Amino acid sequence: MQRMIGVIGGSGVYDMEGLEQAEWQAVETPWGAPSDEILTGRLGGRGRLGGRPIAFLPRHGRGHVHSPTDVPYRANIDALKRLGCTDILSVSACGSFRQELAPGDFVIVSDFIDRTVAREKSFFGAGCVAHVSVAHPICGRLGDMAEAAARTAGVTCHRGGTYLAMEGPQFSSMAESKMYREAWGADVIGMTNMPEAKLAREAELCYASVAMITDYDSWHPEHGSVQITEIIATLQANADNARSLVRALADQEAEASPCPHGCDRALEHAILTAPDRRDPALVAKLDAVAGRVL
Template sequence: MKIGVIGGSGLYNIEGLTNVEEISLETPFGRPSDNYIHGKLAGKDVYFLPRHGRGHVYLPSEVPYRANIYGFKMLGVDCIISVSAVGSMKEEIRPGDFVIVTQYFDRTKNRPSTFFGNGIVAHVAFDKPTCELLNEIIYNACKEEGIPVHREGTYICIEGPQFSTKAESKIYRSWGVDVIGMTNIPEAKLAREAEIPYSAVALATDYDVWKEGEEVSVEKVLATMAKNIENAKKMLKRVIETLKPEDLENSPARTALVGAIQTKPEYITDEIRKRLELIIKDRV
């Protein structure tokens, strides 16, 4: 089994990997954020990618999301587990808590969010944007490790890199979202188009700026993040040890493109077929 992991702010490696090697890829959408770190854990192949690059060199808007996900497709991963730092939009989601993301609200503005276009059209279902089967395994792993976790939550993704104004934060909160971040979109959309089951674990570091007396500061965020990263490593290790190929056999993500491509086959050029070969080869 091949498992992809995308690390967010502060998570730059997975402990316990053996036979570690780096894999450099060039995709039709450019180079990914960094080399993929490949290793073995519990007899499974794990491919880790730091979303912002080692040294944290990419802004949220600069992350080469399409290259990152296409690279995982090239590697043949069976699923992707995404980890990212977020702000909490609800009192009951405390700094240090994990949230299994089950819904998104997209407020980004400047990011390519699809592999399609430029001569080929596809519309994938995205009503349930993360893999429910993988979500449940991650939730159970958190409970077993004693990590405070919420089974579901809505993630609002903003462009950044600035944090929200108080007015924005209060409006987002009034919409009923649970956490706020800058990186899960378009990552989740692209994983769905690539037919890779995708789950996102949001690591709350603060209460954003809606809560008086709890304003965001780099110092507070870093202190909570250090604890979050240690828990994330425990969670990932347990998930990787637990996960079996048959667990994801019935994930709807695996057939997301069935019937989704609207362009007639005779209008799909050789250039398009080459560019999207790994994604569309069995669907047109």
């Protein structure tokens, strides 16, 4: 049995040649509808089972209908786990705070600063309280695989970097950009990886993030303010590299086994509410996410 990859990204990622048994599936979740139907199939040919099971979820929906704030993050993670995903690869456009992280480069993220303020950030709450650790929000095993896939695909790739997650939908002011870069030490900035990474940890899924650099945000003295036309042009140029990375990732062997970093056991000691005090309605909603421990 193989591990199943769930890829969350845009149209440039899920438009894959060679995807076998391709099917768009509508998935119902207790947290509402996910961003869109999910494209499932098998990709790659090196595995013993004739290709790796994979699922593509357009984060903003086909046609880009969800703003970063309005993305149904809980439904997205729940839906991917319901389909059998064990690993989540996030692919997203980001701005860069570092000269050496140039537009067109990819960064394998290693940490996050969460500045989002208007999103539901947990599956748990009143009636079933849980606290998971996100000290190391990226799965090292999956991060290694993403880096190796990027190298195989010939993509200029940097390993490690802190992702500043802002609320949006506006881009940063120059003062904010300089603060994030100089005082806070962030390396890239985006609007979508939080609370996605936290929810993946609550769902006991391995998670890795690939930041596709599109611009230098607004701190860079020679690049001025962020222009959406420039971002779109770089996004289109990155599309082939993103597909190549995902294809190379699918070609890697990954038999089902416990995560060496414990991502798949994140809830082992996290739920604090006594069994006789748990809200049955909330427990029912947690069937896919936390059914292993509930």
